[in-house]
Amino acid sequence: MAERVRPGTAVAGLPLVRRIVLAAARAGFADIRVHKALAGAEDLLAGTRAATLTADEPDTPRAARRIVIVPANIVPQPRWLRSLLEAELRPETLYVDPSLAAVIESADPARVLAGATRHRSAGELLGELRSAFAECDGAFELSGRFVLTARGDVRRAEAWLLRGLIKQREGFMSRHFERRISLALTRRLVATRVTPDAMTLVSLAVGLVGAAFFLAPSPAYQLVGALLFLAHSILDGCLGCVVREHGLQ
Numbered sequence: 470m471a472e473r474v475r476p477g478t479a480v481a482g483l484p485l486v487r488r489i490v491l492a493a494a495r496a497g498f499a500d501i502r503v504h505k506a507l508a509g510a511e512d513l514l515a516g517t518r519a520a521t522l523t524a525d526e527p528d529t530p531r532a533a534r535r536i537v538i539v540p541a542n543i544v545p546q547p548r549w550l551r552s553l554l555e556a557e558l559r560p561e562t563l564y565v566d567p568s569l570a571a572v573i574e575s576a577d578p579a580r581v582l583a584g585a586t587r588h589r590s591a592g593e594l595l596g597e598l599r600s601a602f603a604e605c606d607g608a609f610e611l612s613g614r615f616v617l618t619a620r621g622d623v624r625r626a627e628a629w630l631l632r633g634l635i636k637q638r639e640g641f642m643s644r645h646f647e648r649r650i651s652l653a654l655t656r657r658l659v660a661t662r663v664t665p666d667a668m669t670l671v672s673l674a675v676g677l678v679g680a681a682f683f684l685a686p687s688p689a690y691q692l693v694g695a696l697l698f699l700a701h702s703i704l705d706g707c708l709g710c711v712v713r714e715h716g717l718q
Contacts, residue, residue, distance in 0.1 A: 474617040476507045476541045481627045485617070489539055490519040496550035498537070502582070506589045507541060522585055533560075534578035538571040540591035542617045544626045549613025556609070563595075563602040566609045568616045571595055573602060650703050668704065676701035 476486040483491070486507055493501050494517065502522035503514060514521070537553045539545060558564060558574045565571045569591045575581055581598065588594040615626045675697055683694025 474542050474620060474622070477513060478617075478620070478623060480544055480617075480623055481630050484513050485544070486541055487513045487517065489541070489543065489545060490514060490517045492545045492547045493537075493539075493550055494518055495547040497554060498550065502585075504541075504585065504589070522582065532578075533574065533576045535572065535574045536578055536581050538569075538573075538585070538591055538594065540569050543568055543570060544615040544617060544630065546613045546630075549610055552610050552613065559603075559605070561602055563598050563604045564609075565595060565604060565606065567611070568614060569595060570609070570614070571598070573598065575602075654703070672701055672704040675704060 474485065477484045479485075480488055486503060490501055490503065490513075501517070501519040503519050505521045505523050507513075535554065535558070537550070539550070553570070553572050556564075556572065558572060560574050560576065563571060563573045571591070573581060580601075584597045584601075585594055588597065615622075615629050617623065617626055679694045679697030679701055681694070682690045682697060685691060685694070
């Protein structure tokens with residue numbers, strides 16, 4: 470039997486729940502709640518805007534509110550979460566994605582949140598909500614999230630995340646050469662303790678050394694300088710990827 474994915478499972482260097490929360494913050498969500506049943510959730514949320522969802526919510530919203538439900542086994546991209554936040558919906562209607570992600574816009578959000586506190590899984594919560602609200606299949610974009618069903622999916626999810634960092638507007642050499650090397654290095658770096666600050670210093674040092682070689686009169690030294698500039702560009706790409714993958718941008 471495949472091992473179940475846990476909320477603390479690291480995906481590209483970040484625990485799954487923390488990755489969801491940081492992606493939601495980047496997507497523009499102002500109020501982010503994580504179910505109290507997720508073991509160690511408070512530690513995983515340190516330094517984020519998220520709070521744990523408990524039964525005695527002192528600040529339960531009273532006005533109409535859109536609520537997005539994301540199961541803890543989904544690796545989301547911010548653009549996918551933003552599409553859920555901005556989609557046109559009929560009020561008091563439950564929209565459900567095949568992954569069990571769901572969206573509802575309700576005049577009584579406290580009712581939905583109260584239901585969320587009573588259930589440990591998205592499937593159980595949706596069972597209650599389906600009996601209380603009309604339901605529509607969610608016409609959601611499916612390419613912006615990766616559903617983890619077993620631990621063996623983690624490496625494929627990491628490769629999917631890193632591929633998403635390649636922008637089509639980048640130049641040919643960047644997309645097909647520099648960026649591919651950067652992503653291969655990033656995949657190894659995000660699982661280490663190497664910080665973006667340390668990478669910045671290394672990239673800067675390589676660039677400065679490359680400049681000294683490039684300005685030398687010798688063609689051989691200039692070639693070394695050009696190669697060091699290439700290394701600087703690759704490291705700079707790694708830095709950008711590490712920063713985004715750690716939710717710092």
